Amino acid sequence: MTLSRRSDNDLHVKIVVTVKQVPDPNSATLLEPDHTLARDREVVLDPGDECGIEEGLQLKEAHGGEVILVSMGPERAKDAIRKGLSMGADRGVLISDAQLSGADALLTARVLAAAIKPEKPDLVICATESYDGSTGMVPPMLAELLGVPQLTIAKKVEVDGSTVRIHRQTADGYQVVEASTPVLITVTAGIAEPRYASLKGIMAARSKEIKQVGLAELGVERGEPGETIEGLADAEARKAGAIVQDDGTAVDRILQVLAEAKVV
Amino acid sequence: MAKVWVYAELHGGKLQTTALELMAKARGLGDVEAIVLGVGAKAAAVVLGKHGAKVVHVNEDKAFDDFIAEPAADALAALHEQQQPDLILFAFTPDSRDIAGRLAARLGKGVISNAGDAAAADGGFVAKVPYFGGAKMASMRANGKPAIVLVRPKSFEPSEAGGTAEIKELAVSIGDGSKRAKIVERVAEASEKVKLEDAKVVISGGRGMGGPDNFPLLEALANALGGAVGASRAVVDAGWVPYSMQVGQTGKSVRPGVYIAVGISGAMQHTVGMKASKVIIAINKDAEAPIMKMADLGVVGDALKIVPALTAAVKAKKG
Numbered sequence: 161m162t163l164s165r166r167s168d169n170d171l172h173v174k175i176v177v178t179v180k181q182v183p184d185p186n187s188a189t190l191l192e193p194d195h196t197l198a199r200d201r202e203v204v205l206d207p208g209d210e211c212g213i214e215e216g217l218q219l220k221e222a223h224g225g226e227v228i229l230v231s232m233g234p235e236r237a238k239d240a241i242r243k244g245l246s247m248g249a250d251r252g253v254l255i256s257d258a259q260l261s262g263a264d265a266l267l268t269a270r271v272l273a274a275a276i277k278p279e280k281p282d283l284v285i286c287a288t289e290s291y292d293g294s295t296g297m298v299p300p301m302l303a304e305l306l307g308v309p310q311l312t313i314a315k316k317v318e319v320d321g322s323t324v325r326i327h328r329q330t331a332d333g334y335q336v337v338e339a340s341t342p343v344l345i346t347v348t349a350g351i352a353e354p355r356y357a358s359l360k361g362i363m364a365a366r367s368k369e370i371k372q373v374g375l376a377e378l379g380v381e382r383g384e385p386g387e388t389i390e391g392l393a394d395a396e397a398r399k400a401g402a403i404v405q406d407d408g409t410a411v412d413r414i415l416q417v418l419a420e421a422k423v424v
Numbered sequence: 425m426a427k428v429w430v431y432a433e434l435h436g437g438k439l440q441t442t443a444l445e446l447m448a449k450a451r452g453l454g455d456v457e458a459i460v461l462g463v464g465a466k467a468a469a470v471v472l473g474k475h476g477a478k479v480v481h482v483n484e485d486k487a488f489d490d491f492i493a494e495p496a497a498d499a500l501a502a503l504h505e506q507q508q509p510d511l512i513l514f515a516f517t518p519d520s521r522d523i524a525g526r527l528a529a530r531l532g533k534g535v536i537s538n539a540g541d542a543a544a545a546d547g548g549f550v551a552k553v554p555y556f557g558g559a560k561m562a563s564m565r566a567n568g569k570p571a572i573v574l575v576r577p578k579s580f581e582p583s584e585a586g587g588t589a590e591i592k593e594l595a596v597s598i599g600d601g602s603k604r605a606k607i608v609e610r611v612a613e614a615s616e617k618v619k620l621e622d623a624k625v626v627i628s629g630g631r632g633m634g635g636p637d638n639f640p641l642l643e644a645l646a647n648a649l650g651g652a653v654g655a656s657r658a659v660v661d662a663g664w665v666p667y668s669m670q671v672g673q674t675g676k677s678v679r680p681g682v683y684i685a686v687g688i689s690g691a692m693q694h695t696v697g698m699k700a701s702k703v704i705i706a707i708n709k710d711a712e713a714p715i716m717k718m719a720d721l722g723v724v725g726d727a728l729k730i731v732p733a734l735t736a737a738v739k740a741k742k743g
Contacts, residue, residue, distance in 0.1 A: 264534055265525075265534070265535060265537070266528065266529065266532070266533070266534050266535070269529060288674065289674065295535075295537035295538050296521050296525075296537065297521070297524070297525045297528070297535050297537050298525075299525065300493065300521065300522050300523075300524070300525025300526045300529070301525045301526070301528060301529035301535075302529075303493075303525075303526065304497070304525070304526040304529035304530055305529050309492070309494065309604035309605040310492060310493055310522060310526070310605060311492070311605055312492065312493075312518065312521075312522050313518055315667075325608075327611075328492075328607075329518075329667050330518070330610075331668060331676070332612050332613065332668055333610070333611045333612040333613040333668070334611050334613070335607045335609065335610050335611070336607070336608050336609035336610075336611070337492060337605055337606065337607050337608065338605075338606055338608055339604045339605045339606065340604070343605070348661075348667075349657075349661045350660065350661045350662075350663060350667070384567060385534065385567060386528075386533055386534010386535065386566070386567055386568055387534045387535075387536050387564050387565060387566050387567055388564070388565050388567055389555075389562045389563065389564055389565075390550060390563045390564070390565050391562070391563040392555060392560045392561070392562050392563075393560065393561050393563070394560060394561070395554060395560055395561045396561070397717075397718065398699060398704070398717075398718040398719075398720075400716065400717045400718065400719065400722070401719055401720035401721050401722065402720075402721055402722065403711060403716050403719075403722040403723075403724065404721070404722070404723055404724065405711075405724050405725065406723055406724060406725025406726070406729075406730060410707075410723045410725055410730050411730065411733045411734050411737050412737075413721060413723065414684075414705055414721065414723065414730075414734055415734070415737055415738070415741065417682075417703060417705055417720065417721050418649070418682060418738070420703075421681050421682045421702065421703045422681075423624060423625050423649055423650075423651075423681060423682050424649070424738055424741050424742060
């Protein structure tokens with residue numbers, strides 16, 4: 161079930177970047193005052209995925225090849241793919257199906273794997289975690305289902321023939337980790353500054369292909385979810401303390417708190 | 425009794441505190457067996473026994489140290505085949521995430537990630553997970569067996585239970601097919617004077633610091649207080665300071681006596697890593713910033729003026 165290794169050298173690197181549309185991290189809070197989800201909230205291409213696309217584009221520019229964006233989401237997730245296409249990606253695949261509403265990490269990984277496998281990419285690039293879910297489980301699951309090794313938390317990627325080498329961020333520095341293609345790479349948000357789409361890029365993106373597929377075409381069945389939410393409670397919130405304007409007394413107020421905590 | 429596994433992480437042969445945190449919780453959930461892989465596993469097994477593991481499965485193959493995720497996933501999958509545990513606990517750390525995700529996909533099971541607690545309920549397991557950006561806490565039930573749960577570091581306090589574990593060799597051969605993502609070099613970057621995770625006082629800076637050139641102001645305050653400097657994800661992503669300083673969901677979890685957030689708005693990504701601090705002080709020019717709602721003292725003002733003045737005052741007070 162593994163992806164086949166490409167026979168040609170690195171003159172062409174076929175790169176899949178997984179992308180996700182998420183609520184805009186810069187817009188107002190997720191919840192209305194009555195704790196319901198704000199439905200009209202702005203949605204954007206996940207900022208972490210923009211970095212993945214940028215890294216994919218830079219590798220393509222260095223080695224030649226193709227960048228394909230693969231996303232799972234509702235119809236409107238085409239906007240997120242379109243944004244990546246306007247940055248310079250070549251084409252997109254959107255897996256959209258009413259049955260996928262509320263999909264968990266395993267189902268998401270199964271769906272992405274089914275869509276990616278026929279593309280036979282050399283590299284699959286994912287953000288280390290999404291901005292909204294932040295569980296970071298889809299990439300390792302996807303690597304397993306594709307049968308490829310995983311190079312994770314990369315802050316730097318080098319491709320040298322069929323060898324891919326990354327700097328894997330660790331708590332006190334980094335590890336140099338390498339594997340042969342095909343591989344799955346997760347990248348940090350710091351890996352590359354995403355480019356702005358040029359007007360030319362935006363125009364060109366209009367005619368680029370976004371293939372839309374459903375679950376049946378992929379041969380994936382929804383199955384039972386791995387986990388179920390049984391209840392939602394308000395998170396234990398810390399009590400807000402005093403909020404003071406700095407009118408020159410702020411330092412004394414802080415010193416007082418530090419003294420009470422016995423650190424001065 | 426439920427069969428509970430704890431995957432105990434080693435770094436360079438050293439048993440990680442997160443493993444002992446998981447042990448403290450696991451003891452109350454069933455009969456605990458720990459799995460520890462790589463060079464140093466046998467020595468670690470003794471410690472895990474003291475923390476309540478009845479059995480510790482060990483294998484000292486160097487492949488576990490040298491290759492990402494796949495050898496460990498192979499070993500866990502092989503042992504799962506024989507033992508069929510009810511619950512597997514992992515720490516929510518980069519290495520364990522890599523392994524847990526692969527294992528879950530191989531077993532075709534779901535994963536509950538980023539949990540803050542886990543409990544037995546109605547013959548299964550339910551974990552507490554932050555939801556809707558941390559505003560809500562979801563009770564999430566694992567539908568499959570084993571339940572696979574990743575728990576955030578510092579969720580539980582390690583404590584010895586005073587037992588002795590039976591140490592069993594985990595028989596598994598790691599084939600070349602799993603020796604693929606090879607760690608060829610380990611590079612340590614600048615070491616911290618006081619470790620962020622252990623510091624009694626943490627001073628963290630965010631975008632409101634204006635730029636990397638102003639971080640020495642925080643260093644000076646940290647030196648005066650005997651603390652360590654942290655940072656928000658935004659400034660780490662912007663390249664102002666190294667990742668080793670990042671506090672938050674993708675960075676370090678801290679629970680110091682005093683946490684001073686300077687120019688940090690307080691997104692969930694950050695607060696999840698510091699909200700267990702005993703006392704929180706926020707300095708921010710925006711009175712409406714979310715961090716103000718969770719601070720014991722929120723000061724609305726110019727951090728670049730307040731921080732140096734505070735440093736001078738602390739020094740004066742300490743003499």
